[in-house]
Amino acid sequence: MHSLSPQAPRTASDSPLLWDVFCRVIDNFGDLGVCWRLGADLAARGHTVRLWVDDAAALQWMAPGAVDGACAGIQVLGWEQSQDASKLASLPAADVWIEGFGCEITPEFIARYSHFTGAIGQIDQKPPVWINLEYLSAEPFVELSHGLPSPIMSGPAKGWTKHFFYPGFTARTGGLLREPGLLDRQKAFAKHGHRTVWLAQHGVDVNAGETLVSLFCYEPAALPALLAQLDALPTPTHVLVTAGRAAAAVKHALKTAPMRKLRITYLPALTQIDFDHLLWACDLNCVRGEDSVVRALWAGKPLVWQIYPQDDAAHIPKLDAFLDVLDTSPSLRAFHHAWNAEQAPTATPVLPAIDLQSWAQTVQHARERLLQMNDLTTQLLHFTLKKR
Numbered sequence: 001m002h003s004l005s006p007q008a009p010r011t012a013s014d015s016p017l018l019w020d021v022f023c024r025v026i027d028n029f030g031d032l033g034v035c036w037r038l039g040a041d042l043a044a045r046g047h048t049v050r051l052w053v054d055d056a057a058a059l060q061w062m063a064p065g066a067v068d069g070a071c072a073g074i075q076v077l078g079w080e081q082s083q084d085a086s087k088l089a090s091l092p093a094a095d096v097w098i099e100g101f102g103c104e105i106t107p108e109f110i111a112r113y114s115h116f117t118g119a120i121g122q123i124d125q126k127p128p129v130w131i132n133l134e135y136l137s138a139e140p141f142v143e144l145s146h147g148l149p150s151p152i153m154s155g156p157a158k159g160w161t162k163h164f165f166y167p168g169f170t171a172r173t174g175g176l177l178r179e180p181g182l183l184d185r186q187k188a189f190a191k192h193g194h195r196t197v198w199l200a201q202h203g204v205d206v207n208a209g210e211t212l213v214s215l216f217c218y219e220p221a222a223l224p225a226l227l228a229q230l231d232a233l234p235t236p237t238h239v240l241v242t243a244g245r246a247a248a249a250v251k252h253a254l255k256t257a258p259m260r261k262l263r264i265t266y267l268p269a270l271t272q273i274d275f276d277h278l279l280w281a282c283d284l285n286c287v288r289g290e291d292s293v294v295r296a297l298w299a300g301k302p303l304v305w306q307i308y309p310q311d312d313a314a315h316i317p318k319l320d321a322f323l324d325v326l327d328t329s330p331s332l333r334a335f336h337h338a339w340n341a342e343q344a345p346t347a348t349p350v351l352p353a354i355d356l357q358s359w360a361q362t363v364q365h366a367r368e369r370l371l372q373m374n375d376l377t378t379q380l381l382h383f384t385l386k387k388r
Contacts, residue, residue, distance in 0.1 A: 017095040017384065018048045020128075024079070024103040025055040030289040030308075032058055034177070035100045036066070037272060037291060038133075041179045041377045043073025050094065054079035061269035082109040096384050097130045099162075107155070114156040129387045130162040131380070136176075136290045138321040143172040147383070165383065167376050169325045174383075176294050178375035182276075186299070189280050198277050204240060204265050211235050211356075212282040216242040216275075216292055217306050219249045222339050224257045225351045226286075231262035233354075238263040240278065242270065284356060286339075293322075300367050302359035304332075304339055316340070326366045329358050 019042055023035040032053060039049040040063070053059075056076055059066040067076050081087045083106045093113050099105060113128070132150070134142075146166040152158055167174050189195060199206055206212065213230060217223065227250070230237045239262065241247050247266050254264075270278060275292070279285050279299035287296045288306040296303040307319045319340055323333050334352045374382070 015385075016046050016048065018092065019050070019096045019098060020094040021049055021051050021098040021100060022079075022082070022103055022105055023051065023053045023100040025053065025058070026101075027308075029058040029062070030291055031101050031103075032056075033062060033272065033289075033291040035098075036063055037177055037179075038098070038377060038380075039074050040071065040272075041177065043071070044179060045377070045381075047073065049074045050077055050091070051075070052077050052079055052082050062272055064271060079106075082106045084108075085112065088112045093125065094128055095388070097128045099130075099132045101135055102132055111156040114160075126388070127157070127160045129384045130157075130160060131165045131383075132162055134164060134166045136167045136294070137318055138169050138325040139318060140321070142166045142168045143170060146173050163383070163387070165380065169322075169370065171373055174379050175373050175376045176297070176370060177291075177377065178294075178298060179377070182298055183371075186276075186280050189277060195281050198274075199281055202267055202270075202274070204238075204267075206238065207236060207263075209236060210238045210263070211284070213237060213239045213284045213286065214242070214278050214282040215239055215246050215250065215286045217246045217249065217286055217288050218309070219245065219252075220306055220339055221342060222351055223249055224253045226339070227253060227259060227262060228257060229351055229354065231259045236261065236263070238265065240282065241266050242275075242278075243268055284354065284359075297363065297367055297370065300360075300364050302332075302354075302356050303363055304335060307340055309340070309342060313342070326362060329355070329362050331355050332359050332362055 019039070021035050021039050023031055025032050032055075035051060035053070036059065039051050042049050051074060053076065056067050056078070059076065063071060065071060066074065069075060085108065088109065089112075097105060134145075145164055146168065148164050150162045150164065152160045152162060165174050167176055169176070189198070196206070211233070220226075227239070230239060239250075241250050241264060243266070250264065250266075267278070276295055276299070279287075279296055279301065282301060284302045284304070285296045285299060286304045286306070287293050289308060293303070293305045296305070305319070305322065307315045307322075309315055316337075319336060323336060328336070331352050332355070335354070338351045
């Protein structure tokens with residue numbers, strides 16, 4: 001199974017394009033997750049994508065078959081191949097270049113296609129639409145910066161223009177990734193026992209009346225406090241822990257704080273489709289990073305986000321901007337600040353009480369508003385057509 005979404009409906013104005021998407025894996029595979037999801041959405045809409053990535057290892061579990069070319073419409077290429085003149089000579093010029101999160105396209109690639117000679121002998125054909133796809137943020141600068149041009153002042157592409165494209169949560173931004181039919185698939189998952197079947201397939205034995213909590217995190221200082229709080233709830237609780245850092249963090253916490261009744265299941269690495277299913281199956285989703293918080297929003301369940309920690313607490317204003325745009329309830333805001341606090345090892349983090357009902361209302365209201373906006377891929381397509 002791979003992460004291509006079902007074929008999206010086409011319109012008469014659609015014209016298949018060739019996209020080059022560039023991605024450097026900085027940490028934790030979030031960049032690759034977003035770039036793959038974008039590429040999969042474009043391919044499902046009838047476009048062709050070449051994904052240039054410096055470390056494609058995570059695709060083996062994120063999108064099985066992707067590296068081997070099993071996902072229709074997407075070709076995965078090594079970053080070093082974008083510097084290989086003989087390889088580039090065999091590839092046609094793309095209509096669009098996407099620099100994922102400000103990664104810079106190699107000079108060799110730019111030089112090759114800035115002097116590209118087309119198959120019919122036309123020299124200096126129209127330059128590609130060149131887009132710097134930025135990180136997701138709800139901060140005010142996003143609306144001011146979205147769509148701004150950046151002229152290329154030197155090098156073989158001198159005279160071309162790159163544009164900044166900012167995902168976001170308001171109408172004056174580029175929107176959020178949301179493939180067509182996503183909510184219909186979620187509704188179908190909730191019917192006919194699909195949730196129960198999926199959980200069983202992934203080794204999760206659910207007892208009647210259990211509250212299911214997904215945990216996808218780094219190493220929050222408040223993790224032992226969260227586990228203790230869940231263990232003390234009057235209703236039985238079952239935590240589904242994702243593979244990797246979250247699993248290691250939970251096992252470390254349990255060495256000094258064993259649980260009395262809390263049930264814990266450690267999950268295998270999940271494909272992007274299965275990660276969506278996890279979010280749909282649970283009653284509370286603890287997520288980390290950019291791609292996952294967007295998927296948790298679309299799931300419409302209570303969520304807690306661990307934002308990627310930065311030096312000097314530079315991530316906290318970004319967290320507050322996100323909470324503001326969600327019109328977050330006071331209890332959910334307080335929980336987020338406690339969950340994202342970097343406290344000293346001797347400190348005992350205190351977490352506010354979990355309020356699933358009010359938190360669900362917050363997320364669902366935000367989701368309804370966000371659904372009124374065009375998704376990021378649709379906006380990228382509209383932007384590209386205007387610039388071509």
